[in-house]
Amino acid sequence: MIATLGSDARARALAKDFPILAQATSRGKRLAFLDSAASSQKPQAVIDSLVHYYTHDNANIHRGVYELAARATEHFEAARAKVAHFINAAEPAEIIWTRNVTEAINLVSYSWGLGNLKPGDAILTSQLEHHSNLVPWQLLAAKTGAELRFIEVDEHGIHQLDDLDERLRGVKLVALSHVSNTLGTIAPLETIIPKAHAAGAVVLIDGAQSAPHMKIDVRALDADFFGVSGHKMCGPTGIGFLYGKRALLEAMPPFLTGGDMIKRVQFTTTTFNEIPWKFEAGTSNIADAIALGAAVDYLEAVGMDWIHAHEQAMTAYALERMRELEPLGLTLYGPPNPADRSGIVSFNLGDAHPHDVASILDTEGVCIRAGHHCTMPLMEKMGWTATARASFYLYNVEEDVEQLIAALRKAAQIFKLG
Amino acid sequence: MIATLGSDARARALAKDFPILAQATSRGKRLAFLDSAASSQKPQAVIDSLVHYYTHDNANIHRGVYELAARATEHFEAARAKVAHFINAAEPAEIIWTRNVTEAINLVSYSWGLGNLKPGDAILTSQLEHHSNLVPWQLLAAKTGAELRFIEVDEHGIHQLDDLDERLRGVKLVALSHVSNTLGTIAPLETIIPKAHAAGAVVLIDGAQSAPHMKIDVRALDADFFGVSGHKMCGPTGIGFLYGKRALLEAMPPFLTGGDMIKRVQFTTTTFNEIPWKFEAGTSNIADAIALGAAVDYLEAVGMDWIHAHEQAMTAYALERMRELEPLGLTLYGPPNPADRSGIVSFNLGDAHPHDVASILDTEGVCIRAGHHCTMPLMEKMGWTATARASFYLYNVEEDVEQLIAALRKAAQIFKLG
Amino acid sequence: MEDFYKEYILDHYRNPRNFGHLERADAAAEDLNPLCGDKIRFELEIEDGRVKDVRFSGKGCAISQASASMLSESIKGEKLEDVVRMSREAVLENVGIGISPARMKCALLGLKVLKSAALGEIAGWPD
Amino acid sequence: MEDFYKEYILDHYRNPRNFGHLERADAAAEDLNPLCGDKIRFELEIEDGRVKDVRFSGKGCAISQASASMLSESIKGEKLEDVVRMSREAVLENVGIGISPARMKCALLGLKVLKSAALGEIAGWPD
Numbered sequence A, B: 001m002i003a004t005l006g007s008d009a010r011a012r013a014l015a016k017d018f019p020i021l022a023q024a025t026s027r028g029k030r031l032a033f034l035d036s037a038a039s040s041q042k043p044q045a046v047i048d049s050l051v052h053y054y055t056h057d058n059a060n061i062h063r064g065v066y067e068l069a070a071r072a073t074e075h076f077e078a079a080r081a082k083v084a085h086f087i088n089a090a091e092p093a094e095i096i097w098t099r100n101v102t103e104a105i106n107l108v109s110y111s112w113g114l115g116n117l118k119p120g121d122a123i124l125t126s127q128l129e130h131h132s133n134l135v136p137w138q139l140l141a142a143k144t145g146a147e148l149r150f151i152e153v154d155e156h157g158i159h160q161l162d163d164l165d166e167r168l169r170g171v172k173l174v175a176l177s178h179v180s181n182t183l184g185t186i187a188p189l190e191t192i193i194p195k196a197h198a199a200g201a202v203v204l205i206d207g208a209q210s211a212p213h214m215k216i217d218v219r220a221l222d223a224d225f226f227g228v229s230g231h232k233m234c235g236p237t238g239i240g241f242l243y244g245k246r247a248l249l250e251a252m253p254p255f256l257t258g259g260d261m262i263k264r265v266q267f268t269t270t271t272f273n274e275i276p277w278k279f280e281a282g283t284s285n286i287a288d289a290i291a292l293g294a295a296v297d298y299l300e301a302v303g304m305d306w307i308h309a310h311e312q313a314m315t316a317y318a319l320e321r322m323r324e325l326e327p328l329g330l331t332l333y334g335p336p337n338p339a340d341r342s343g344i345v346s347f348n349l350g351d352a353h354p355h356d357v358a359s360i361l362d363t364e365g366v367c368i369r370a371g372h373h374c375t376m377p378l379m380e381k382m383g384w385t386a387t388a389r390a391s392f393y394l395y396n397v398e399e400d401v402e403q404l405i406a407a408l409r410k411a412a413q414i415f416k417l418g
Numbered sequence C, D: 001m002e003d004f005y006k007e008y009i010l011d012h013y014r015n016p017r018n019f020g021h022l023e024r025a026d027a028a029a030e031d032l033n034p035l036c037g038d039k040i041r042f043e044l045e046i047e048d049g050r051v052k053d054v055r056f057s058g059k060g061c062a063i064s065q066a067s068a069s070m071l072s073e074s075i076k077g078e079k080l081e082d083v084v085r086m087s088r089e090a091v092l093e094n095v096g097i098g099i100s101p102a103r104m105k106c107a108l109l110g111l112k113v114l115k116s117a118a119l120g121e122i123a124g125w126p127d
């Protein structure tokens, strides 16, 4: 009961902003949503933004001269400015809308990667990465002849940096997740990024698990590219963005081509538009971009520092309570020091398979994720078939942890553990 | 008053399903929305689908074992099945979700195009194409050394097919829009597709302007690829799809890579998932895909044949009424025979620039588009700086045409025409 | 408590029948559930078009393992053609607990793999 | 009717001032509004750091053409440095009609092009 006391009352109030959390399960259980790392729930303000857009402003943007089109364009570009401010980009033009962080990473891989890598070069990533920040680099390496290298992690999922200088030799691109979605590890970017730059590399950060949960300052980090998924930060599905430094984006060829990203088209030649539109081909996801702007407004009103502190407190509390279950066979993974990790807790319960644990928890209203969490190579390295994962967000409260613990006891009982 | 009488009452009733249409402009004018070719308005059922999803079902799909995730997955895949049925695909696995038709075309260009074209091959498109079905082929031609060839159109925008056999020589890909977004021309696909196949070419159809407005049967057409944007067919922004024949899709390498499209990932190698998921990297636009399913339900309940007939009638009526303005300098473009065109009418009014015409119409509550309509090469060929364009959908009624005519008279008066 | 973790499910999970490998397999197949990483392999010894012996291996949840284990018990002596025709319903009935849609793939992974092993054998028949 | 199609706007549209090309231009620039395809070109003759003569060309809507035409009238004899510092507000005031946000780019395209011509000249100063 120690850690969460301070922030629990506010989180309880905030949870009321999320209508889905008030809904009981089909078995009549209270919903304890502990899977925000997969996708967060949405506050009413974001849902209202969508309804408002389609009810009052909907029209295609940029080229329309009538009122609706002007309003849609204005709100759409205002959302870009909000997002730019949210991560402290120098200007809105450095924000490119994408479907999700996966598309953001692929954009860099195709547009920057194909033109800048050759045999003898290397790409450096880590053993912690989500498939979305790994498979594109495997393919890029195969296409360009570059080598794919890994920063190793120890048994807690902590980056091993002793030989970083050596590993950086010949590296043209460093691609790292800010926070691991499986273990919650926060990457030591303040050490890695300056060294990467000194070695002449460009740095891409996968911010899928950081931007929703802590204040991001891309300029203080000095990240060259930074990708984010809106659906994990209270925004709708289908919208995310890539931040890129202007000079890099300007030098890159377009990726997807078509309407809206051109300046002039003739039958056989085309002149491309300026950034950010150069990278936004076809009709954008207008409504969802605007709703992501509403999500950013919501998060900023709550306060990113408060969110981070609340999640740290929740995590410390959850870890403490889960340790009570160690006699039943519960094993916790990830950095032992709560300060080194975000609100993500991976674990296993005896020989019960995480899928079965998650199914039993589901019958108790507790939503967790089970499996490889799109980090198969990490699982293989660690020798785990799968893990169960609980993750926290601003709307989680002590009661969610209580419910988790009780449901885990039930699972242990069914599996006759302990 | 001839043509529309039959369907006007029903359209008037349907318009009530679209809440935005009840909204007056800031100047207090009735909204006459005549820009559906750019993006359609959304029925309440589609807005409700979004609200319902975020309020009751939201969770990341495919990997979750809890109730919300199972429901989200079920609705998401059900929407794919609805879309497959809507265009008469053989199976849902032949439908790949994309952001819009532009991304669908780019997917084919990168995944099919790069692997199947070489110097000496040719790509055949037409002079009518939207930039989204032209620029990707320009770039593909530049990358592969293939030649880009055009089916010419006459001064009405009608395809000239006399030398089609000759033009098809060496062609590996034919990429055509089903309906021109600038002139409304319906392409003679029943002539072109069999000849293209006989010449050994694969055929991609840009269905952006056809799927929303007429019954599509991809198997009867025998199209190999067919792309659609959801936002033009009563669906939300940010979702569209690519249809592809199974054998083609299976033979193609993935395009975007990352989470969800893999079967197994190791540090250096990856096995990809089956279609359609092989092409859907990262978290999909779940809510909007489901809402597009709701749009399809809506359109099917209205009846695609009724929609087509209503638009033909509206267009015939509008053309007749607009001809009354010829003494004021109004010029109509596109196929003279209404049966050869869909509900799109491009025109100019004397020496008034279409932008100015659109601005004046806006003050009267009439929303039209003005400019090059993302078909710059066509404009250049025709010698037009720009055109004004009115386009019709299921919710347009006679009154919209009356309002258009009255506003055009006002514009002519301001520009002292006639 | 829900009916879906019955004693015998746990028993099959912890003590899977016919688990391991055959010395001489006439047919074999394996597959992965890409969504969870569960993996199952089936090996068959065939005599006169019938399953003479069977082994399965792999790892996964109680539902997938128990389902595969029960499946392995039920097919000994069966004709390959009947194995190929086995219905999902029969397998689910055999498992005997309510399976939620989200877990359907777990319960049916064994059947999928077993059928591809049997189909492979049938397809290869002539030689 | 709205105030935004005043007589003088139409007059500038149909009879643009300083329209055409200079025989000898010291500085020139052109740009396209990618959203509508409007195109404007400005050519300047410079003497002692001042605009001695000016021509513009291109095509587009009444607002962009009238704005460019009025702009061309207002800069003759002005110092290049002042041209570069001209504000959007000054141009909009000059146009003198309410411009909706959607038409802002039309009204300001001329200014953008004029400034790049002048800036190019200033940047090229030393040689």
Ligand SMILES: Cc1ncc(COP(=O)(O)O)c(C=O)c1O
Pocket: A259, A281, A282, A283, A284, B037, B038, B100, B101, B102, B103, B130, B132, B133, B177, B179, B180, B181, B206, B208, B209, B229, B374
């Ligand atoms: C014929 C045609 N093709 C392609 C497009 C591009 O559609 P989107 O911007 O939704 O990708 C459009 C829409 O403007 C169109 O009309």
Ligand SMILES: Cc1ncc(COP(=O)(O)O)c(C=O)c1O
Pocket: A037, A038, A100, A101, A102, A103, A130, A132, A133, A177, A179, A180, A181, A206, A208, A209, A229, A374, B259, B281, B282, B283, B284
């Ligand atoms: C660290 C990390 N990177 C990338 C992704 C992929 O995100 P998306 O599926 O939204 O593209 C995720 C989300 O699962 C993630 O946690």
